[in-house]
Amino acid sequence: MTIDVKMAWRNIWRNPRRSILTISAIAFSSLLLVFMLSFQFGSYETMINTSVKIHIGHLQVQADEYLDKKTIGLVVPNPAAVAAVLETIPQVEAYTFRGQTFSLVSSKQRTCGAVVTGIDPRREAQVSRLKKLVRQGRFLSEKDRAQALIGKLLARNLRLGLGDELTVLGQARDGSIAATVVTIKGIYSSSIDEFDRSAIQIPLKTFQTVYAMNDAVHEVVIIAKSLSDVAGIKRSIESKLLALENQKPLRTLDWQELMPGLRQGIEMDLISGMIFYFLLILVVAFSILNTFLMAIFERTKEFGVMMAIGTTPGRLTKVLLIESMTLTVIGIISGILLGSMMTLYFQSRGIDFSGASDLLSQFGISGRMYPKLTMLSAISGPMAVWAITFLAALYPALKVRRMRPVDAMRAV
Amino acid sequence: MNIVECTDVNKTYQQGQVQIVALKDVSFCIETGAFVALAGPSGSGKTTLLNLIGGLDSADSGDITVDGNPFGQMSQSQLAKLRLYMVGFVFQAYNLIPVRSAAENVEFVMLLQRIPVSERKQRARAILDEVGLGGKYDRRPAQLSGGQQQRVAVARAIVSNPSIVLADEPTANLDSKTGKGLLEIMKKMNLEKQITFIFSTHDKMVMDYARRLILLQDGRLADDRVK
Structure with missing residues (x-):
């Protein structure tokens, strides 16, 4: 010392x-x-x-400008190619595809506007907590075609219960009228009022058929193994998407861009x-x-x-x-x-x-x-x-x- | 050979609106091994002159050199180093470090000089023995009498064999018997170790012990005689 x-x-x-x-x-x-x-x-x-994990995911791959415009025509045309990219990134825990558009939904008594989301039931269960949020009925299965999940508040507003029919009416990607009738299979409650009040989920295949999407989707939703991996995954996806040939412009957005609030x-x-x-x-x-x-x-x-x-x-x-x-x-x-x-x-x-x-x-x-x-x-x-x-x-x-x-x- | 040389030294203090002339054109030399008293009434400039010789204060004008070192051209750090190796101080109010024991106060200078601990301890105890404080090494200043504290201060001043010891009214707070004992010690150190001693004093006993008396009056050199 x-x-x-x-x-x-x-x-x-x-x-x-x-x-x-x-x-x-x-x-x-x-x-x-x-x-x-x-x-x-x-x-x-x-x-x-x-x-x-409720809905948004750590990252999403979307068509350029889809986040701002939410137009049905702005799609990820070849989700399989994006999936192939994601399979090569070890930090990706899970991913799923979604189609999404705004439509009118009607029960026998009421009609209102809602976001209709097409989900892949198997993949969705790995990515989001939606399956765990189902409080009444059951989650969608891969065999389902004309079934839907509905938020608790929307169900209450439309006065719908399990097994009731819901008419969906909107515009398809090709400009034609998109219409279908689905049966309520499950009612979920996320505690996020906006989500519970304004959305229904139908099987992705049904969504793609009803809205003339062919194989296209609107969002590829990705969950990272850790929050700290998000930036690295984003960089990897961006560089690998650039390498894809004949690809329309796609954009990779992280949770900060998806949820600025x-x-x-x-x-x-x-x-x-x-x-x-x-x-x-x-x-x-x-x-x-x-x-x-x-x-x-x-x-x-x-x-x-x-x-x-x-x-x-x-x-x-x-x-x-x-x-x-x-x-x-x-x-x-x-x-x-x-x-x-x-x-x-x-x-x-x-x-x-x-x-x-x-x-x-x-x-x-x-x-x-x-x-x-x-x-x-x-x-x-x-x-x-x-x-x-x-x-x-x-x-x-x-x-x-x-x-x-x-x-x-x-x-x- | 002169150890201290003062040439035309002036020092003025500002006290509120009033300027006080502490020293006016003071010039003198002190030879190595001297035993000198700077005498004069209160306010005559004795302590100021002692502080200037010790490099604790700076003159307004004039030159002071100690062992050839011109104080006017030296920084505070250089002056501190010079004091560490060349100058010892004995103050009227003893000025020991209250949280250190007698031996530790004496050791402190050697500590700054980076002398090894064993040598430090041995020399501190030896010098305390020499000033008559054998066995009181571990006492803190508050546990010692005024005379004993002043002896510790003398021991601290001379332990590192400085060329010069400056003592500011060293007997002022002591009874005559204790004061005499202290002067005997300092005289012995002066004779045995050839250390130059300069006192400021108005104590007649100190003046009697001094071999040279420099008398100050109103900041001026009034008399300078060798006895």
């Missing part, structure tokens, strides 16, 4: 109560930052994964969180600044004596910075350890948010939230504390550098 470190260590413990309080403030803020950031990141991942919500939450964290760190910085200014005022005469007997101002500055950084590092390491332990505890047990179930249900989340400890959530907050406390400690340390021994020794 160098002389400077020894001197700094000794100075820290001259006033143990004050040092422990300072370390505690730093540790507490670091603990809070580790836990809060882990909670935020964990809840974002839960929201994203839950939302994408969710992305914006996360960004808003992150920004408000950052403001809170910044204020928290600022309070800690002022606490550190106060501690060190106090230490300097108390020891001004001593600094004067030390300079008089041969200590250089640079060395005093160095010792003071070592003191502040030692306090900070002890506080930060304690905070990271305690914060990580607390996060891991709640990561396995979850935190009950049943009081906010209405809000959370918009994102398809049940009443429990799970923080997720990552390297980023464990390190980034405490590193910000370290940086700001370093700046806070720099001012008093540099103040010592400008001291003249004769003035310092006159201090009371």
Whole structure:
């Protein structure tokens, strides 16, 4: 241990109560930052994964401009070729095809507009949670042709029950009238009102026949093995789709482009969180600044004596910075350890948010939230504390550098 | 050979709206191994002159050299290093580091000089023995009397064999018996180790011990005599 470190260590413990309080403030803020950031990141991942698995998917391959125009004519003409590309990407967990258009749906009593989606029952069950969301009746099977699933709210609005017939009337891809009658096989409830109020699902084959789609689809929906794989998969698909010959322009969209509302919500939450964290760190910085200014005022005469007997101002500055950084590092390491332990505890047990179930249900989340400890959530907050406390400690340390021994020794 | 040379040294302090002339055109030399008292009434500029010779303060004009080192051209860091190896200080208020023991206060200078720990400890104890504080190595300043604290300060000042020791009214806070004992110690160090001692004082006993007396009056050199 160098002389400077020894001197700094000794100075820290001259006033143990004050040092422990300072370390505690730093540790507490670091603990809070580790836990809060882990909670935020964990809840974002839960929201994203839950939302994408209800319907949207992590990624979709669509015809260019389909997302904006939703025109029935903008199709993926050869889904088998896209499937062949997806089969070569190991990070892809599952994928499915969907046809989708807006039509009128009528029961005996009522008529309203709805999004009619053609789904591949077998693949859909691997990609989305739709099968698990069926509350009455059963999910579609591969043999079904004139059966449909309907959202709970739409069923209520149309006064439909299981086994009732529903007339679908729309425009086919070739401009002809698309019409069919389907029987309600299952009623689902996703807790996302918009989805439950405005959509029915029919078998993809039926959809392609009724809407003159031939083999074309509107969306190839992809689920990644992990959220962190999404960007890599997107790059792979984009590069491989370019290599396909005679292909009409296709576009690969990730969940952020497909659900801009969710992305914006996360960004808003992150920004408000950052403001809170910044204020928290600022309070800690002022606490550190106060501690060190106090230490300097108390020891001004001593600094004067030390300079008089041969200590250089640079060395005093160095010792003071070592003191502040030692306090900070002890506080930060304690905070990271305690914060990580607390996060891991709640990561396995979850935190009950049943009081906010209405809000959370918009994102398809049940009443429990799970923080997720990552390297980023464990390190980034405490590193910000370290940086700001370093700046806070720099001012008093540099103040010592400008001291003249004769003035310092006159201090009371 | 002169260890201290002061030429036309001036120093003025600003106290509110008033300018106080602390030193006015002071010039003198002090030879190596001297035992000198800077005497004069309060406010005559003794402490200011001592601080300037020690490089703790800077003169407004004039030149000060200690062992050939011109203070006017040196940075704070260079002055600190010079003090570390060449100058020892004894202050009126002792100015020991309160959280360090007597031995640790003495060791501190050697610590800065990067002297190995075993040698540091051995030399600190030896010098404390020499100033009559054997067995009180581990006592903190608050556990020592004023005279004992001043002896620790003397031990700290001379432990690294400096060329010069500057003592600012070293006996001012001590009774006459303790003060005399301290002066005996310093005189012994002066004779045995050839360390130059410069005191600021208005204590007659210190003046009697000094072999040379420089008298200051209102910041000017009023008298300079060798006894």
